[in-house]
Amino acid sequence: MLTFECKMGSGQWHVERRSTLRNDSFVKESGSAPETGCLSIAVLGASGDLAKKKTFPALFNLFRQGFLNPDEVHIFGYARTKLSDEELRDRIRGYLVDQKNAEQAEALSKFLHLIKYVSGPYDSEEGFQRLDRAISEHEISKNSSEGSSRRLFYLALPPSVYPSVCKMIKTCCMNKCTDLGGWTRIVVEKPFGKDLESAEQLSSQIGELFDESQIYRIDHYLGKELVQNMLVLRFANRFFLPLWNRDNIENVQIVFREDFGTEGRGGYFDEYGIIRDIIQNHLLQASVSEIIFMTTEPSIKVLCLVAMEKPISLKPEHIRDEKVKVLQSVVPITDEEVVLGQYEGYRDDPTVPDDSNTPTFATTILRIHNERWEGVPFILKAGKALNSRKAEIRIQFKDVPGDIFRCTKQGRNEFVIRLQPSEAMYMKLTVKQPGLEMQTVQSELDLSYGQRYQGVSIPEAYERLILDTIKGDQQHFVRRDELKVAWEIFTPLLHRIDKGEVKSIPYEPGSRGPKEADQLLEKAGYLQTHGYIWIPPTL
Numbered sequence: 019m020l021t022f023e024c025k026m027g028s029g030q031w032h033v034e035r036r037s038t039l040r041n042d043s044f045v046k047e048s049g050s051a052p053e054t055g056c057l058s059i060a061v062l063g064a065s066g067d068l069a070k071k072k073t074f075p076a077l078f079n080l081f082r083q084g085f086l087n088p089d090e091v092h093i094f095g096y097a098r099t100k101l102s103d104e105e106l107r108d109r110i111r112g113y114l115v116d117q118k119n120a121e122q123a124e125a126l127s128k129f130l131h132l133i134k135y136v137s138g139p140y141d142s143e144e145g146f147q148r149l150d151r152a153i154s155e156h157e158i159s160k161n162s163s164e165g166s167s168r169r170l171f172y173l174a175l176p177p178s179v180y181p182s183v184c185k186m187i188k189t190c191c192m193n194k195c196t197d198l199g200g201w202t203r204i205v206v207e208k209p210f211g212k213d214l215e216s217a218e219q220l221s222s223q224i225g226e227l228f229d230e231s232q233i234y235r236i237d238h239y240l241g242k243e244l245v246q247n248m249l250v251l252r253f254a255n256r257f258f259l260p261l262w263n264r265d266n267i268e269n270v271q272i273v274f275r276e277d278f279g280t281e282g283r284g285g286y287f288d289e290y291g292i293i294r295d296i297i298q299n300h301l302l303q304a305s306v307s308e309i310i311f312m313t314t315e316p317s318i319k320v321l322c323l324v325a326m327e328k329p330i331s332l333k334p335e336h337i338r339d340e341k342v343k344v345l346q347s348v349v350p351i352t353d354e355e356v357v358l359g360q361y362e363g364y365r366d367d368p369t370v371p372d373d374s375n376t377p378t379f380a381t382t383i384l385r386i387h388n389e390r391w392e393g394v395p396f397i398l399k400a401g402k403a404l405n406s407r408k409a410e411i412r413i414q415f416k417d418v419p420g421d422i423f424r425c426t427k428q429g430r431n432e433f434v435i436r437l438q439p440s441e442a443m444y445m446k447l448t449v450k451q452p453g454l455e456m457q458t459v460q461s462e463l464d465l466s467y468g469q470r471y472q473g474v475s476i477p478e479a480y481e482r483l484i485l486d487t488i489k490g491d492q493q494h495f496v497r498r499d500e501l502k503v504a505w506e507i508f509t510p511l512l513h514r515i516d517k518g519e520v521k522s523i524p525y526e527p528g529s530r531g532p533k534e535a536d537q538l539l540e541k542a543g544y545l546q547t548h549g550y551i552w553i554p555p556t557l
């Protein structure tokens with residue numbers, strides 16, 4: 019159900035519930051078919067941070083909402099740490115649910131009973147044979163015929179162990195036959211490699227073991243509600259079609275900000291930095307293939323969805339083809355269009371070297387050499403320990419030609435897609451200031467989800483993507499060629515940073531980042547609206 023609002027005579031908002039307007043042709047086109055049969059989900063690295071904070075909570079939410087049928091599903095945790103089933107359950111319990119919610123408490127207890135833990139190393143057959151036996155016992159207990167059972171392996175592990183783990187799965191844990199629709203799929207987290215060469219090497223190692231259709235490279239930004247809305251927004255609305263090009267758009271910004279630092283992940287982060295952690299993946303691309311690579315790199319993925327041409331259909335391969343094309347049109351990044359920063363205090367983490375140049379902030383401009391986007395800067399900005407937490411896409415339009423109101427100084431039209439928090443889309447526009455005088459003022463047309471879709475819970479990105487992997491829908495995952503082009507764009511810059519040729523400028527935690535980044539934006543043509551700020555409406 020969706021909620022719709024209408025303004026009543028009293029000036030009160032009345033919230034009306036109507037059935038969701040579902041377009042079944044979309045479901046058919048996207049190629050996912052319903053599947054049934056025994057489902058075993060193995061979370062490898064179950065003792066870790068991602069597993070407890072994201073993977074198990076997403077599985078629990080799917081279970082609670084009826085997407086994981088207790089008559090078919092079993093969940094296995096696997097890691098080296100020695101734990102009993104009960105100890106694993108105790109570790110994750112607090113992350114799954116609001117303990118005071120009685121309704122959820124009952125579901126929680128049922129969910130936890132579906133979880134079994136197997137301990138073993140990542141590079142020896144013995145542990146994986148035990149995992150296979152545990153899975154087989156479950157399949158037998160459910161009377162599942164061999165050919166229909168489904169096995170999903172979620173690698174919540176550091177990428178360094180992906181090759182050996184994939185080899186062990188292939189040797190010991192594959193679904194024995196697939197003649198009744200059964201399958202084995204692998205979900206892989208980001209970062210998938212450190213540069214073009216290492217990513218390609220990893221792709222080849224895994225590619226020798228699994229078909230692309232079995233690999234799901236996750237980028238959880240592709241699972242965010244408003245990222246998923248991009249195609250609909252762009253291609254189902256007459257408003258946008260004629261405007262979405264270099265004739266009307268001055269610049270595009272894709273921004274990721276966090277108001278906290280690396281918080282205990284300093285060792286990992288220092289090896290990768292903000293470009294590999296956020297920009298090269300989340301902000302840039304928007305999907306790659308059936309080993310499921312769960313990557314969390316939002317910038318590149320988001321850029322693809324903003325800049326790509328209309329796909330010939332909604333089939334995952336058609337969408338991913340368009341994404342690859344737009345990435346292939348990105349020209350090499352120049353050092354003049356990059357500002358790096360590192361927050362003061364970052365090196366206090368004992369796992370970070372005292373002389374680290376690793377950026378915790380970066381603004382970089384990408385230029386797309388094609389008919390639609392020539393001359394339009396795509397500004398990708400990501401930073402940790404800044405003054406706010408948000409992720410958004412900001413499309414700034416050109417000034418109105420022959421402006422009789424002389425209002426350009428107040429601000430340009432902007433279309434903003436707020437991915438998080440407080441999901442929203444709003445259009446900043448100039449209107450007449452209400453009153454007797456003819457004065458203009460900045461205002462907005464606002465679609466705030468919290469207000470517009472009251473009572474509709476927006477799924478977590480991981481929930482949606484795990485469900486897609488179960489359904490076999492690869493649309494929102496990263497295909498190998500997409501990953502390759504994404505690395506091609508950033509590898510030369512990353513190598514220059516690694517060699518210390520591009521320096522990170524210190525910035526104060528809780529600030530906007532280095533002032534040089536704002537100067538770069540201004541140079542690129544971004545005009546900030548002064549004296550106006552959008553405030554998410556409260557109910």
Ligand SMILES: NC(=O)C1=CN([C@@H]2O[C@H](COP(=O)(O)OP(=O)(O)OC[C@H]3O[C@@H](n4cnc5c(N)ncnc54)[C@H](OP(=O)(O)O)[C@@H]3O)[C@@H](O)[C@H]2O)C=CC1
Pocket residue numbers: 063064065066067068069071097098099140173174175176177178179207208209314
């Ligand atoms: N944490 C997060 O918020 C996010 C993480 N990711 C990605 O998800 C994956 C897992 O991340 P996260 O859970 O934070 O990682 P952790 O460091 O918590 O590692 C997960 C588990 O892997 C095992 N492990 C850790 N280091 C090694 C090693 N060097 N060799 C072998 N096994 C090791 C440990 O289990 P044991 O010792 O018991 O075997 C650990 O519990 C990574 O690829 C990460 O980049 C992506 C997005 C967000």
Ligand SMILES: O=C1O[C@H](COP(=O)(O)O)[C@@H](O)[C@H](O)[C@H]1O
Pocket residue numbers: 238276295296313314315409
């Ligand atoms: O992939 C990652 O994403 C998180 C931010 O995810 P979000 O969904 O909370 O926006 C980021 O903190 C982390 O550094 C990165 O690895």
